[in-house]
Amino acid sequence: MSQELPPQAGADQPREALIIVASSGTGGDMQPFIALARGLAARGRRVLLLAPELQEEMARAAGLPYRLFGEREQEQAVLDNPDLWHERKGWGVLWDGLIPQLDAIRQAVQALPEDEDCMVLCHPILVPMAALARAARPDLRIVTAYLAPSNLCSRYDLLTMGSLRIPGWLPPAGAGLLWRLLHRWFNGLTLPGLNAARAQCGLPPAPHFFEHMLKTPNASVSLFPRWFAAMQPDWPRPFFEGGFLPPAAPAGPGLCAELEAFLAAGDAPIVFTPGTGHRHAAAFFDAALRALRRLGRRGVFVTPHAAQLPPALPDGVLWQAHAPFTALLPRAAALVHHGGVSTMADAMRAGIPQLIVPYGYDQFDNGQRAKRLGVAEVLPAERVSARRMERVLGRLLSGPGAGRACRELAARMEAEAEPTRALDCVEEALLGKPGRAAEKSGARPALAEG
Structure with missing residues (x-):
């Protein structure tokens, strides 16, 4: 056709x-x-x-x-x-x-x-x-x-x-x-x-x-x-x-009413996504849910493939099939993702730290480049566990280094746009x-x- x-x-x-x-x-x-x-x-x-x-x-x-x-x-x-x-x-x-x-x-x-x-x-x-x-x-x-x-x-x-x-x-x-x-x-x-x-x-x-x-x-x-x-x-x-x-202009009004209400109801969440094409990330989301519980944080899980999610999500975790990252990430505490370049750039613009969980292809190199800039940590997918995810996210969110580097890079991207x-x-x-x-x-x- x-x-x-x-x-x-x-x-x-x-x-x-x-x-x-x-x-x-x-x-x-x-x-x-x-x-x-x-x-x-x-x-x-x-x-x-x-x-x-x-x-x-x-x-x-x-x-x-x-x-x-x-x-x-x-x-x-x-x-x-x-x-x-x-x-x-x-x-x-x-x-x-x-x-x-x-x-x-x-x-x-x-x-x-x-x-x-x-x-x-x-x-x-x-x-x-x-x-x-x-x-x-x-x-x-x-x-x-x-x-x-x-x-x-x-x-x-x-x-x-x-x-x-x-x-x-x-x-x-x-x-x-x-x-x-x-x-x-x-x-x-x-x-x-x-x-x-x-x-x-x-x-x-x-x-x-x-x-x-x-x-x-x-x-x-x-x-x-x-x-x-x-x-x-x-x-x-x-x-x-x-x-x-x-970044592409979001189609429609932006964030849906359900996501807007969730964001307004508490602290900035951590956003998790393994990428739009990934249909086999059950271990990623299972570790993410348990890491959120350990951290006492709220989360947003973004994937069009709901079958890979844990069977029941608590009130502090929201699933979205899709979400415009240009609107969502500036209101998030951090992003955990696979290391796709466009997703990485969205987080850099938003000025938030990233935990990159590469599976293959260019994702490993992308993650190391973001880490070299001071705005990310890398945890290969084959090493993902709730404890490791909790430890790295805790370091990103509590230490001053990543937050400062993220703000400086976001300002640089805006100035050099x-x-x-x-x-x-x-x-x-x-x-x-x-x-x-x-x-x-x-x-x-x-x-x-x-």
Whole structure:
């Protein structure tokens, strides 16, 4: 299913290139690319959103032309697999779910008229998809936007490899060796399926998955600020340094009446969420409930999947399927979450401490970067217990250090706020020249060439 592109006004005017904005995964992966797509459309760019069928509701709500890929049942099976959130097994579950969909961007490109100029903005994990589309359009411009720095595989700023903390004294050569060992395993996991799809398109095999992902795009953009992760010598070039996307305006009136009443009835609660896509976090919520009892604190549990909650919540704990964090977190005492970048940025803006409970993927590195800033502690999911959660939360809430660091970072983010920076970078990376907003202001995003 899809929503058709509207015809471009002025048939005799030059037809502007269509920007295909493609992402996959949970809400944390989809929402930033939807925000970029809407921002580009608001600047008059022609945009087609490419999203998995399971996220059709989100794609439709964006109010943009869209095209869906994949099968709902297959995507649901990926989310239902508890190994998706296992530190080592998760990548295999994720990649096995993507293999049948690798042709999605190529099919979207082939569905366009032959004279339709187009380019692709995509999530890094979809770069192999975009590369297959070049079999149909050899001049296809590809730009990837990085939500988190760990996916750039730098040897120079390696804080963690999964749950393994990397000591600061390790030289780049040592970090490079660790990456090579990890990538050897990862290549065995991904390259058979990828290269089978490439062979069907008449393309040569890719010898290295992450090199393929990093080197295929024409340009890359960071969706995080340089104080979170500074550009490194081995990041791909050209590279545009963006920043966190501004928080989305809450749809509707804001907090629901039930949540408003709960907040008004007592002390600021601690908010707990394992992420919108996590359906197997029963141990997380069980430990959270017992930690709240030990601390004598109130809590808000945020998850659309109520089956993973304890069977009966006391009066001091409220469940919400969804809640706009931009409205909720400034009224919270702390946030306990999985380490998604957007959730982390919301808590930083709100000026509250975070306990990050990473399960896999980029979450471990994100957590260590927040800890390095003094605004968070990290407790890996496999080590979660009520006692550990109580101890770390007690330290965050009672010690002066975290509170001061949170307030200082929130003030810095407000003072340095550049709401259009990330979008300016994306637009320039796509067009190879300053975008319309930058042209009007005379500003240029930071760009590094190789």
